Amino acid sequence: MGAEKTVRDLLAMCGVEVNGKNPWDIEVVDERFYTRAVAQGSLGMGESFMDGWWRSPQLDEFFNKVVGAHLSSKAPFNFKTAWLVLVSKLQNRQNMKRSFIAADVHYDLPVEIFEATFDKRLTGSCGYWKEATDLDACQDAKLDLICRKIGLKPGQTVFDIGCGWGAFMGFAAEKYGARCEGVTVSKEQVAYAMGRYANLPVKSTLMDYRNATGGPYDHLVSMGMFEHVGDKNYRTYFETARRLIKEDGLFCLHTIWGNEPDPKIDPWLDKYIFPNGVLPTVGQVTSAVHGLFVVEDVHNFGAYYDKTLMAWNDKFQSNRAPLAQKYGERFCRMWEYYLLCCAGGFRSRVISVGQFVLSPRGVPGVYETVR
Known part of the structure; x- marks a missing residue:
């Protein structure tokens, strides 16, 4: 319940409900979604959508609310996002060897x-x-x-x-x-x-x-x-x-x-x-x-x-x-x-x-x- 509550509370900050009635609300198909979203942040959200673990009738408006509320800055720490930030600051990820x-x-x-x-x-x-x-x-x-x-x-x-x-x-x-x-x-x-x-x-x-x-x-x-x-x-x-x-x-x-x-x-x-x-x-x-x-x-x-x-x-x-x-x-x-x-x-x-x-x-x- 800890991961589920975390996700529900975060989404509530931007007016999104789990299994709600609004077209921008999300429907959770697989309960593993909650743990994955908390552990991996944005990457876990996207990959679990690809795997069919959740859906939304109006995904564009869901993201309008999530992004507009800067929800990513309020989400729990996750290693994958933190690592990407660190590497991006320390390395030139767009050098010629990586440009292709x-x-x-x-x-x-x-x-x-x-x-x-x-x-x-x-x-x-x-x-x-x-x-x-x-x-x-x-x-x-x-x-x-x-x-x-x-x-x-x-x-x-x-x-x-x-x-x-x-x-x-x-x-x-x-x-x-x-x-x-x-x-x-x-x-x-x-x-x-x-x-x-x-x-x-x-x-x-x-x-x-x-x-x-x-x-x-x-x-x-x-x-x-x-x-x-x-x-x-x-x-x-x-x-x-x-x-x-x-x-x-x-x-x-x-x-x-x-x-x-x-x-x-x-x-x-x-x-x-x-x-x-x-x-x-x-x-x-x-x-x-x-x-x-x-x-x-x-x-x-x-x-x-x-x-x-x-x-x-x-x-x-x-x-x-x-x-x-x-x-x-x-x-x-x-x-x-x-x-x-x-x-x-x-x-x-x-x-x-x-x-x-x-x-x-x-x-x-x-x-x-x-x-």
């Missing part, structure tokens, strides 16, 4: 999983919903927003740091006549981008960003990659970016950020989705660019990631049956847990997402803000 781990765990999964979840371009970052009404439209709007923010013109060159499946490069080449190059640590992403955009001036290379050469390029972009850089490498990241960009170029950095610094991400996400991930703060970004870039603009649209993740989950659920048959129910529960716990996190506004526009020497006159 995220691809091994997540980005090199079969592309059909991402096709069953993301938009038609496989844009694995937050969409821009200002006027968009569906997943494809919000992602095209985001890609177009970035092109407009950097003032992209036909024939210009753009380097994409962490180019993913090539969504930005393909869009910029198709719609703006740009010539694009990018790097990623995922061999599957390289193969996909080079196959899909073979008829366009697009080049994707398997490479750690720190080894990037070439340029200088007219502009730089980076979407959803900075979360893999780590605070011990922020300065190196921006030094690399400064080396790659022309003196009059613009750099649009699209990233998630936290309200407070933390040397690690959630332990479950660290193990199953984004190994070695770290969310920066706005202050860490603006400090790391000292002497390298001028901050021209900061644009926060964190609430849009909640909407994007819910749209991803809707699409995934519509494709769930064949994926479950092929990859198993445990994988599918892992995937929906990833999408919905992140949706709840953004809904709570404990984390946000947005874009920085940076220039090497400052835009002459005034940088005209684009929205």
Whole structure:
């Protein structure tokens, strides 16, 4: 009863009941859940969900309440979380030897999983919903927003740091006549981008960003990659970016950020989705660019990631049956847990997402803000 009482008391702090009547309440299927959750914290919660030990009709809202109440800071000590914090503080978990781990765990999964979840371009970052009404439209709007923010013109060159499946490069080449190059640590992403955009001036290379050469390029972009850089490498990241960009170029950095610094991400996400991930703060970004870039603009649209993740989950659920048959129910529960716990996190506004526009020497006159 000790573990059960601990879990019930913690959840009560954020208005969640065990076997309650609200859609965000949880139903415990296996009593072992309580001991596992207390002993292993967030990791135990996630793994027990994957194993079917508990469920919630509205998992996204459950996490909105849990994250918004900062429940993890009130939970009992557990060794696995403490060890992750210690290692993250003492080691550079995002050094070049470790930079490909995220691809091994997540980005090199079969592309059909991402096709069953993301938009038609496989844009694995937050969409821009200002006027968009569906997943494809919000992602095209985001890609177009970035092109407009950097003032992209036909024939210009753009380097994409962490180019993913090539969504930005393909869009910029198709719609703006740009010539694009990018790097990623995922061999599957390289193969996909080079196959899909073979008829366009697009080049994707398997490479750690720190080894990037070439340029200088007219502009730089980076979407959803900075979360893999780590605070011990922020300065190196921006030094690399400064080396790659022309003196009059613009750099649009699209990233998630936290309200407070933390040397690690959630332990479950660290193990199953984004190994070695770290969310920066706005202050860490603006400090790391000292002497390298001028901050021209900061644009926060964190609430849009909640909407994007819910749209991803809707699409995934519509494709769930064949994926479950092929990859198993445990994988599918892992995937929906990833999408919905992140949706709840953004809904709570404990984390946000947005874009920085940076220039090497400052835009002459005034940088005209684009929205």
